[in-house]
Amino acid sequence: MKRALWVLAAGLAACSDEAIVVTTGGETTCDRVCVVGESLCEGEKVKTCREDGKGCVTWSVRACEGDAVCKNGTCEAQEEACRDECPEMGALECTEDVAAFRKCSNFDDDECLEWSAPQPCASGCEAGQCVEACDDACTLGEAECEGAGVRTCQTGSDGCTEWGPVTACPGGKCSDGACVEACADACTMGESACEGAGVRMCRIGSDGCTEWGPVTACEYGCQGGACKSAPQATRYLGTRILSPMTPYVVQKMKEISGKNAARNDKSFIKVGDSHFAPGSVFMYCFSTSSPKHSGYNLNGLKVEDAVSAFQSSFDAFNRDSAVAVVGMTATWLMGNGRTKLDQELQTTNPRFAFYDYGTNDMGAYSTTTQYMATLEKYYNKVLDGLGVLMDGGTIPLLIGTGWRTDYASLGATQPKHYVTTFSAVSRGIAEYYQIPFYDLQLSHSDISGFGLGSDGVHHSAINYGCDFTSAGLAKGANRRNRYAIEMLARAWRALTLGSGATDDIIPFEGSGTHADPYLITSLPYTHMASTVGGEKKFNTYACRTTGEYGPERVYRLEVASSVKIRAFAASRTDVDVDIHLLKSLSKDASLACGNRWVEATLSPGTYYFVVDTCNNDGSNTSAGTYLFGVHLCDADDTACGASATGG
Numbered sequence: 295m296k297r298a299l300w301v302l303a304a305g306l307a308a309c310s311d312e313a314i315v316v317t318t319g320g321e322t323t324c325d326r327v328c329v330v331g332e333s334l335c336e337g338e339k340v341k342t343c344r345e346d347g348k349g350c351v352t353w354s355v356r357a358c359e360g361d362a363v364c365k366n367g368t369c370e371a372q373e374e375a376c377r378d379e380c381p382e383m384g385a386l387e388c389t390e391d392v393a394a395f396r397k398c399s400n401f402d403d404d405e406c407l408e409w410s411a412p413q414p415c416a417s418g419c420e421a422g423q424c425v426e427a428c429d430d431a432c433t434l435g436e437a438e439c440e441g442a443g444v445r446t447c448q449t450g451s452d453g454c455t456e457w458g459p460v461t462a463c464p465g466g467k468c469s470d471g472a473c474v475e476a477c478a479d480a481c482t483m484g485e486s487a488c489e490g491a492g493v494r495m496c497r498i499g500s501d502g503c504t505e506w507g508p509v510t511a512c513e514y515g516c517q518g519g520a521c522k523s524a525p526q527a528t529r530y531l532g533t534r535i536l537s538p539m540t541p542y543v544v545q546k547m548k549e550i551s552g553k554n555a556a557r558n559d560k561s562f563i564k565v566g567d568s569h570f571a572p573g574s575v576f577m578y579c580f581s582t583s584s585p586k587h588s589g590y591n592l593n594g595l596k597v598e599d600a601v602s603a604f605q606s607s608f609d610a611f612n613r614d615s616a617v618a619v620v621g622m623t624a625t626w627l628m629g630n631g632r633t634k635l636d637q638e639l640q641t642t643n644p645r646f647a648f649y650d651y652g653t654n655d656m657g658a659y660s661t662t663t664q665y666m667a668t669l670e671k672y673y674n675k676v677l678d679g680l681g682v683l684m685d686g687g688t689i690p691l692l693i694g695t696g697w698r699t700d701y702a703s704l705g706a707t708q709p710k711h712y713v714t715t716f717s718a719v720s721r722g723i724a725e726y727y728q729i730p731f732y733d734l735q736l737s738h739s740d741i742s743g744f745g746l747g748s749d750g751v752h753h754s755a756i757n758y759g760c761d762f763t764s765a766g767l768a769k770g771a772n773r774r775n776r777y778a779i780e781m782l783a784r785a786w787r788a789l790t791l792g793s794g795a796t797d798d799i800i801p802f803e804g805s806g807t808h809a810d811p812y813l814i815t816s817l818p819y820t821h822m823a824s825t826v827g828g829e830k831k832f833n834t835y836a837c838r839t840t841g842e843y844g845p846e847r848v849y850r851l852e853v854a855s856s857v858k859i860r861a862f863a864a865s866r867t868d869v870d871v872d873i874h875l876l877k878s879l880s881k882d883a884s885l886a887c888g889n890r891w892v893e894a895t896l897s898p899g900t901y902y903f904v905v906d907t908c909n910n911d912g913s914n915t916s917a918g919t920y921l922f923g924v925h926l927c928d929a930d931d932t933a934c935g936a937s938a939t940g941g
Contacts, residue, residue, distance in 0.1 A: 623672075
């Protein structure tokens with residue numbers, strides 16, 4: 295313990311570090327300089343305040359034992375100093391398996407740095423960071439040809455494989471990833487060529503030169519180095535005497551014949567009225583066993599192969615058909631004539647059937663209403679008759695209604711003015727089924743008197759109808775035989791020989807919707823379709839009071855000059871469609887409405903026809919198949935189109 299130092303100055307005495315002693319009047323006192331029990335650190339020693347027994351306090355100093363150090367006035371065991379585990383704050387590094395990375399920071403209570411837990415990398419780690427994934431472009435060491443050179447697969451800067459640069463081949467040829475000796479190309483890469491009914495492509499051969507590859511079969515044949523697309527239906531334009539013979543027509547004929555493969559491909563029957571009946575000259579002159587063969591002169595028409603084929607079989611040319619009867623109609627055939635039709639089919643076993651009604655069906659009436667009512671009946675019976683033939687494997691060769699000039703005294707309602715309308719029905723049905731059609735009316739339009747005899751109904755003839763010289767073709771029966779035998783020859787060749795189906799497809803235009811109407815591109819126009827699935831946008835029209843809430847189909851006609859037209863819509867008895875003529879595509883712009891037909895004079899502009907289903911509840915109850923047609927009125931038919939009419 296330090297001793298007290300007495301200092302005699304101004305009556306004071308100083309008591310070193312422990313106390314301050316004051317002498318007054320011979321008495322000595324000490325001022326307290328610390329609080330008893332107080333402790334503090336002095337270096338590595340503990341300094342404690344205590345009394346010295348004389349009324350003064352003093353500091354007592356002691357050293358901490360062992361490894362203890364003074365801390366907060368007491369001796370405490372000395373803690374071991376921490377050490378940084380990583381180099382600097384924010385440093386990054388990859389784990390040993392390069393599958394994760396970790397970061398340097400202070401993650402606990404001490405003052406030192408440590409590594410975080412590993413953070414996985416989906417595609418590996420590089421320089422403390424996850425790297426993006428890449429895909430191999432090839433197999434390491436693989437080689438391939440590139441033009442006239444070769445390139446090898448190598449490892450890219452991202453660690454994935456990639457193709458290296460192209461090394462040109464000395465001989466200018468490469469095959470299977472290796473340079474080969476020079477050779478001659480057989481074709482140009484990318485080139486294709488037809489081989490029979492198939493197609494083959496130009497490819498690189500084993501010697502590095504181009505060669506033709508194997509033939510790939512084409513289901514529908516090959517044309518221009520490419521497989522033909524699936525056959526499509528074709529339009530039957532009213533400006534064509536014989537309907538197109540296309541692959542799709544052939545396909546449909548084959549589907550019909552497939553229903554009875556036992557039918558005789560070299561036999562046909564005649565189904566019709568007096569134009570086919572015994573005593574007529576329809577086709578008889580092609581038979582060498584018929585006296586009507588005299589005067590036979592094809593005049594260069596190339597049909598001898600078909601004529602010979604049918605002569606060598608049943609010789610249907612010379613047969614008096616049980617269903618070719620004077621004065622009969624399509625209605626008779628499906629009534630009293632139905633049994634006779636079955637008998638004729640059984641006797642002749644025909645693959646083909648000439649079908650021609652209409653002359654007697656149209657009658658001679660005094661009103662348009664009568665003609666149009668008969669037209670719809672004719673439409674239904676033709677469908678029935680053709681259905682019997684096709685279901686039995688017999689292909690109909692449909693002939694349109696021919697001219698009539700009798701009953702001229704009837705004026706505007708004489709039969710002549712409805713021939714085009716009745717013929718349109720036959721054309722529309724033939725187009726719908728894609729079966730052969732012969733436009734008899736069109737083929738005779740340029741002959742004096744339409745090639746008719748004095749009665750204005752039956753065709754005139756010379757040399758029994760098989761004289762096809764210019765003199766012969768001025769006669770109606772001769773010209774009819776000329777196109778009928780060509781029609782038969784085309785169908786027979788296409789079906790049995792697989793040849794002749796070379797006509798271009800005439801596409802249908804439009805889909806019948808309000809946004810995309812069917813397009814009437816030429817007149818006369820016919821089209822058989824269905825209102826089922828149509829839109830229901832127009833429910834009422836300004837020109838009628840009944841509801842048209844069922845589905846509808848829309849047609850558009852562009853008129854360049856003023857014309858008079860008749861349009862009609864025929865349907866089955868369980869289908870109820872009406873026809874509407876509109877100046878614009880608005881239900882309030884109707885010019886005429888009719889249950890079966892409308893007539894009007896149209897000035898230049900755009901017009902719409904809407905075939906709409908008649909019902910009041912918006913259901914499809916009365917929707918179904920219909921046949922729509924529109925054509926020009928005969929020039930001498932003064933009543934047709936005189937004003938907007940409908941019925």
